[in-house]
Amino acid sequence: xxxxxxxxxxxxxxxxxxxxxxxxxxxxxxxxxxxxxxxxxxxxxxxxxxxxxxxxxxxxxxxxxxxxxxxxxxxxxxxxxxxxxxxxxxxxxxxxxxxxxxxxxxxxxxxxxxxxxxxxxxxxxxxxxxxxxxxxxxxxxxxxxxxxxxxxxxxxxxxxxxxxxxxxxxxxxxxxxxxxxxxxxxxxxxxxxxxxxxxxxxxxxxxx
Numbered sequence: 001x002x003x004x005x006x007x008x009x010x011x012x013x014x015x016x017x018x019x020x021x022x023x024x025x026x027x028x029x030x031x032x033x034x035x036x037x038x039x040x041x042x043x044x045x046x047x048x049x050x051x052x053x054x055x056x057x058x059x060x061x062x063x064x065x066x067x068x069x070x071x072x073x074x075x076x077x078x079x080x081x082x083x084x085x086x087x088x089x090x091x092x093x094x095x096x097x098x099x100x101x102x103x104x105x106x107x108x109x110x111x112x113x114x115x116x117x118x119x120x121x122x123x124x125x126x127x128x129x130x131x132x133x134x135x136x137x138x139x140x141x142x143x144x145x146x147x148x149x150x151x152x153x154x155x156x157x158x159x160x161x162x163x164x165x166x167x168x169x170x171x172x173x174x175x176x177x178x179x180x181x182x183x184x185x186x187x188x189x190x191x192x193x194x195x196x197x198x199x200x201x202x203x204x205x206x207x208x
Contacts (some may be wrong), residue, residue: 002142007155010137014156018163023199027119028164029171030192031112034091037172042109044164046116048157053121055153058130059146073124077203080122084200087115092193125206 002010018025024047032040120126130153138148 002137002148002151006137006139010152011155011159014159015163017156018160023123023203024120024160025164025167026195026199027116028167030195031115032168032171033175034189034192035108035112036175037168039109039112040168040172041165042112043116043119044161044168046113046118047120047164048116048161049113050117050120051126051153051157051160053117054127054130055134055150055157057127058134058153059149073128076122076124077206080119080124081200081204083118083122084196084203088193088196088200091189091196123203125203 028040028043028047031043134149134152134156135145137152138145142148
């Protein structure tokens with residue numbers, strides 16, 4: 001479907017974009033440092049599930065709605081900003097704590113997976129970015145365009161999994177050392193609250 005040079009160029013661009021500081025990798029970084037690398041990996045899976053939604057939206061033409069409609073764009077971005085503020089408030093109020101049982105951990109992991117999905121899906125700029133980015137690497141002569149976009153989206157998701165997974169592991173190691181101190185964990189919570197609040201403001205003032 002794709003010639004090797006196009007695939008190499010797209011994969012390289014995807015890796016660089018995943019490495020560039022942004023809401024999603026900052027979210028993974030803070031969650032991994034606060035809750036451990038397993039939570040970071042689960043959040044990463046949630047974020048990548050959100051990317052599946054955005055890729056499908058672009059392939060089906062739904063993302064064009066957010067680009068054309070200011071109302072749809074604003075409703076989704078304000079919902080995302082409100083959710084980030086909710087996370088910021090929760091992190092600000094949180095104290096030093098650990099998961100008490102395996103069942104609690106399973107419930108928590110499911111919640112963090114959903115958190116990753118919501119965090120990604122409620123950012124309409126991701127759909128608009130995909131709408132601008134993916135078609136640059138498609139060619140009508142190479143087959144069905146929606147299928148090409150889905151394939152490119154899959155490559156982008158794999159690149160994101162690789163980069164965000166590495167961030168989760170590194171931040172998890174650092175967080176494990178910091179969480180030995182209750183005071184350090186409280187500081188991490190406050191830092192996470194500031195990061196979430198800043199991301200909420202950035203999303204709220206974003207334009208198409």
